[in-house]
Amino acid sequence: xxxxxxxxxxxxxxxxxxxVVDEVQAIFEKKDYKKLDALYASYxxxxxxxxxxxxxxxxxxxxxxQSFNTCGSEPVTEDTARAQEDSLxxxxxxxPRSPAPKLALAFxxxxxxxxxxxxxxxxxxxxxxxxxxxxxxxxxxxxxDTLAATNKTNPAWYAAMLEVGVAQAETAxxxxxxxxxxxxxxxxxxxxxxQAARYHTERWHGSKEEFNDVVERAVELTKERLGQTMYAxxxxxxxxxxxxxxxxxxxxxxxKTGFEDIxxxxxxxxxxxxxxxxxxxxxxxxxxxxQLDVLGADVDPAFWxxxxxxxxxxxxxxxxxxxxxxxxxxxxxxxDVECD
Numbered sequence: 001x002x003x004x005x006x007x008x009x010x011x012x013x014x015x016x017x018x019x020v021v022d023e024v025q026a027i028f029e030k031k032d033y034k035k036l037d038a039l040y041a042s043y044x045x046x047x048x049x050x051x052x053x054x055x056x057x058x059x060x061x062x063x064x065x066q067s068f069n070t071c072g073s074e075p076v077t078e079d080t081a082r083a084q085e086d087s088l089x090x091x092x093x094x095x096p097r098s099p100a101p102k103l104a105l106a107f108x109x110x111x112x113x114x115x116x117x118x119x120x121x122x123x124x125x126x127x128x129x130x131x132x133x134x135x136x137x138x139x140x141x142x143x144x145d146t147l148a149a150t151n152k153t154n155p156a157w158y159a160a161m162l163e164v165g166v167a168q169a170e171t172a173x174x175x176x177x178x179x180x181x182x183x184x185x186x187x188x189x190x191x192x193x194x195q196a197a198r199y200h201t202e203r204w205h206g207s208k209e210e211f212n213d214v215v216e217r218a219v220e221l222t223k224e225r226l227g228q229t230m231y232a233x234x235x236x237x238x239x240x241x242x243x244x245x246x247x248x249x250x251x252x253x254x255x256k257t258g259f260e261d262i263x264x265x266x267x268x269x270x271x272x273x274x275x276x277x278x279x280x281x282x283x284x285x286x287x288x289x290x291q292l293d294v295l296g297a298d299v300d301p302a303f304w305x306x307x308x309x310x311x312x313x314x315x316x317x318x319x320x321x322x323x324x325x326x327x328x329x330x331x332x333x334x335x336d337v338e339c340d
Contacts, residue, residue, distance in 0.1 A: 015266055016051035017059050024063025028087070033094045033101075036064075040100035044154060047186065052266035053226060055189045057156055064088075064104045065111065081112055102147055107160050109140035113167065121203070137167045155189035158182030162195035166204055175199055183221055190233075193218040197234050208249070211238065229265075232258025236274065245282045252282040269295060273303035280304075280313035285320035292317050308337045315339035 027035050042048075043057040050056060088108055092101035113136035117129055125133070141164045144157065151157035158178060165175045175196075182192045196214045200206030211234075218230040235250045235258075244250045259275040272295055279288035292299055292314075304310040308328055315326035328339040 015268060017054040020050055020056055020059040021063040021066060024060050025066045028064055028091075031090070031094075033091050033098075036091070037095050037098040037100055040098070049188065053188065053229070055155070055186065058159075058189060058191055061104065061107055061156055065107060076115060078115075081115060084108060085112070099147065099150060102143070103151070103154075103156060103160075106140055106143035106147065107156075109136060109143060110160060110163055110167075113137040113140060133167075137164060140164055141168065153185055155182055155186035155192060158185070159189065159191040159195055162192065162199070166195060166199045169205060170199075172199075172205065172210075175205075187221040188225065193222075193230060193234070194237070197238060201238055226265075227261035228254050228258035229261045230258070231255065232262060236278075240278075240281075242281060252278075252284065255282075256284075256287065269298040269300065270303060273298075273300050277304050277309075277313065280309070280316055283316070283325070285316050285323070288313065289317040289320040307335065308339075311337040311339040 024036070024039065027039070040057075040060060043055075043060050046056075048056045050059060085105070085108060088101060088105045092105060095101055113133050116136055117125055117133035140160075144161055144164065147157060158181065161178055162175065162182070164170075165178065170178075179192060179196045182189070186192070193214070197211060197218070198204060200210040200214045202208060202211070215231060215234045218234060219228060222230050231251075231254050235244070235255060239250050241249075245252045245255075255278055256275070259271065259278070262271050263275070272291055276288055276291040276295070276299075279285075279291060301307075301310045304313060308330060312326050312328055315328075319326065326339040328337055330337045
């Protein structure tokens with residue numbers, strides 16, 4: 001399932017959520033199954049949150065699955081996936097009464113199905129890939145159905161069912177009904193909102209209007225604690241484009257407020273760098289300069305897109321007092337870009 005935090009970012013092991021993720025992964029790798037079972041039970045019962053507003057239960061399952069998600073350090077293969085599955089089966093055998101390994105195996109099977117399909121658009125998926133994807137996703141659905149009776153108050157189960165709904169093109173009526181049941185139990189379980197947003201994008205089964213409705217629903221459900229955080233996070237994931245603000249698709253004032261709400265819970269350089277990129281897209285030069293001044297040596301070109309975009313944004317901030325838009329020259333032979 002899609003993570004609500006940047007598990008592969010440079011801030012790994014510093015964010016409160018990532019600390020929980022890494023601790024769970026370490027316990028899993030040590031095969032301390034009793035401790036894993038106890039952690040799962042406490043996180044589910046207490047509905048606790050990390051200091052940066054992520055459900056500890058979600059961080060728990062992300063920690064279990066972290067060895068499957070290599071963050072691009074090395075490709076996930078069928079062999080490494082099967083090794084992960086074997087590890088989960090060993091946990092299930094050691095803890096036959098615990099629901100945690102059974103859920104983790106179902107969640108793994110969802111990811112295993114996506115591995116077969118690949119991340120490309122539908123026309124790029126071969127018939128053989130589709131067949132294996134559907135077979136594995138059906139297996140995941142069967143596992144989750146078996147666990148349904150004992151997990152009706154478990155938001156992690158609902159999030160997994162929603163991801164299966166995306167994959168299997170569930171009807172909007174059934175999908176949305178399941179989403180509402182999940183958020184009624186745990187409105188701050190972020191993956192519920194992310195799966196709903198994914199389903200209702202144009203790429204999958206929705207439209208721009210439907211996606212915007214999901215964003216507004218997520219904000220309404222979480223604004224008491226998180227303000228406009230979900231507005232920023234969802235548009236950050238799905239709406240980034242050079243005309244996102246000028247076209248009216250996204251509100252820059254709300255996006256800015258949402259990022260400020262994010263940074264209030266945890267001030268990380270990744271989020272602030274991205275806030276700078278959005279300020280650049282909005283041509284808000286003075287606010288861009290403010291973010292660059294706060295970042296100082298933590299300005300990281302890796303978060304700013306292309307060389308041209310980075311050079312343009314740095315020049316825009318430099319001219320924040322004049323209101324002049326930069327002009328850029330790209331040197332084809334070297335690939336360097338100069339903007340002034």
